[in-house]
Amino acid sequence: MSPVVKITDVARHAGVSPSTVSYALNGKRPISEATRRRIEASIRELGYHPHAGARALAGARSHVLALVMPLRRGVDLPVVTRFAMSVVTTARRHGHDVLLLTGEEGEDGLRRVADSARADGFVVMDVQLDDRRLPLLRALRRPSVLIGLPADPAGLTCVDLDFRAAGEACVEHLALLGHRRVALLGSPPEVYARGTGYARRVADGVTAAAGRNGLTASVHPCASDPGAAPALVRRLLGADPAPTGLVVHNEALLGPLADALRAEGVRVPEDLSVVALCPDDLAERAATPLTSVSVPAAELGARAVELLIGKLGAETGPAPGLAAPDVTLLPPRLTVRSSTAPRG
Amino acid sequence: MSPVVKITDVARHAGVSPSTVSYALNGKRPISEATRRRIEASIRELGYHPHAGARALAGARSHVLALVMPLRRGVDLPVVTRFAMSVVTTARRHGHDVLLLTGEEGEDGLRRVADSARADGFVVMDVQLDDRRLPLLRALRRPSVLIGLPADPAGLTCVDLDFRAAGEACVEHLALLGHRRVALLGSPPEVYARGTGYARRVADGVTAAAGRNGLTASVHPCASDPGAAPALVRRLLGADPAPTGLVVHNEALLGPLADALRAEGVRVPEDLSVVALCPDDLAERAATPLTSVSVPAAELGARAVELLIGKLGAETGPAPGLAAPDVTLLPPRLTVRSSTAPRG
C-alpha cells in the first residue's frame, strides 16, 4: 500500500519548495506559469490531496460548511433533500464540503461544531419565527445563513421564498380567470401554532391580493390526515355562494383533496380551479396536472451557500463593499397547468 | 470576544499537563478519579472543544464519517432523508460527525475525501448490482459500508432490507387469506434495467413464495407516470381468471392505482387485496390504509453506522474476533392494515 503523499513530496517532485506548492494550490500569491504547470503535473501524477486536518490547523479554515437539517415531523422531506443536494453541489463548486447536523443537536451542536473548528459557517434550515437558536447564531464566531424568515432577522442573513408574493400570485391568477370567491386550504393548525412564518405569509398574500382585486377570500388551516380534507371540502362547497377557486398550501392534502372532489362529483377545472403551492414534480404528476407555485429548493440552497461563502470571505479581507443582506426573498414563479380555467 | 480555549488552557486550569487532559478525553490510559473530575469541571467551565483539525492531524482519525447520497431521479427522497437522519444520529452517539457527499462526485470524490483524511470511512447509499465504485471501495485505505446488495459483495460490507423475504412475506400473507392468483406491480422498467438489485429480489421472492404455496403469480414492471397504472390495472383485471391479490412495489403507483381501481368500481379489500412495499407513513395515510412491508430506513442507517464504527475499531487494535460480515439483510416486517381481506 503506497504511503500517503504529502506536500513535501509534491514539492520535491516538482523541484520547488513546499510553500510554493501551497501557494499554487490556493492562489494566494502569483506563481509563474511554468512552475504552476510542473506543480499541477506532480500533483496529478502523485495523486496528492492535502490533509484536511493539517490545512484547517494551519490555515484556520476547515473548508467545511455545516448544514443543519430539520428532523421534526411535518417537514416536507423531498424538499429538504433537494435542498441539501443543492447545498452540497454548490459548496463543492466553492471548494467546500458539507457537514450534516440534525436540528436535534440544537444549540449545543452548533457550539460544538463552531468551537471545534469543524466547520467555517452554518446553513440552518427550517428556521421558526421565534427560533431558540437565533441569539446563539447572532453571537457565534462563525457566520450563518438561515433558510426561513424569523420574526426579527436583524443581524442575521436569511433566504426564503417570498411566500407572501406566492400567495398573491395564486390569487391574481385566479382573479385574471374571473374568479370572485377563493379559499386557501392551508397548513395544519400545528404549523401555524408552531410559529412557522411561511404559512402566515401565504395567508397574508392571499388576503391582500384578494382585497386588491375585489375578491372574497377565506383561509382554512387543514390537518393532513385523510379525513380532514373531504370534510372541509364538503363544507366549503356546500356554502352559498361557494368558492370557485382553491389555493392549496399543504402537500399532504393534495391526494385526499382530489379524491374528495371526485367523490363529490366536482370537476377540476370545469367546476373548480385549483392552484397548488408545492414542488413541481408533484404538480406535474397529479391526475390533473396542477397549476402551481413551486418551492425553489435548489435555488434556495445555492443562494444560501453563496451568501455564506461571501460572508466567509468578508471576514478575512476587510469587507469589500457588499455586506450580505439581512433578508433575501426569492420571487415565486407560477406555472399554469390543467387545474385552472376561467370561471363558468 | 473571548479567545478560543485550547487544551493547554484546560490543563493549566485543572493543574495537570496537557497530555493528561488528552488522555482523560479519550480514555486511552487510566486517570485517577480525582483528576478526571477536576479536568471535566475545567472543560465545562471553560467551554472547551478540541480543535478537530489538530485532533485529526495528530491522531490520524478525523472522527467523521462520509455519507454518499444518491442523486439520480427515481430514488425515494423521503426514505433517503430518514436514512440520513438515522446515520447522523447514530454517528453522533459514537462521537462522529457526518460529511455529506453526492453520488455525483463519484469515484473522484471518494478518493479525495479518503486521501485528504476528511473522513475515516464511508456509508454508501443506493449501490447498484454492478456499481462502478465497487473496485475503488474495495481498494480504498478507508473502510466502507454499502446500503444495497451488489452482484458480488465479496470483500465489502453490505446492509439492506431482505427484499426477497419481503416479497415472500407479501405473498404468504395473501396465501393465508386464501388468494390463489396474485400479481406484482413492480418498479418502472428502467429500474430493472439499471441493475438495481432490490426490484429483482422482490420479484424472486414473490415467485418463490407463490410456488411454495401453490399460487399463480405474475410480475409486471410498471412506469410511474399517471397513465401507466390505469392501463395495467384494466389489463390485469380484465384477464380471466383475474388476480385477487396485488403486491405493489412502486410508491409512485399507489395514488394512480387507487384512482384506477375506484374508476373501475373495484373495491379494496372486498374485490381485491393490496399489499404495498412502501414507507409506513405512506401506507397509513392512504384512503384505505394499506397492509404493507416497510423499508426500515432508520434501522438500516443505524446498522450501517455501527458496522462502520466496528470496522474503524478493528483497524487499530488487531481484530478482536468479530470481523464485519459481508452481507447483513434485515428481516421484513409486514403490518396488516385495511387493504387485505380473505378472498371472496
Add this chain to the structure above:
DNA sequence: GTGAAAGCGCTAACAT
C-alpha cells in the same frame, strides 16, 4: 498515575 517533548502536514509571515 502523571509529565515533557517530539512531531502530525500544512500555511503564512518573513525572507530574498
Add this chain to the structure above:
DNA sequence: ATGTTAGCGCTTTCAC
C-alpha cells in the same frame, strides 16, 4: 517569483 521557517493544537511515545 520563490525559498525558509515558525508555529497551528493536539496525540503519543518515552520517561518517571
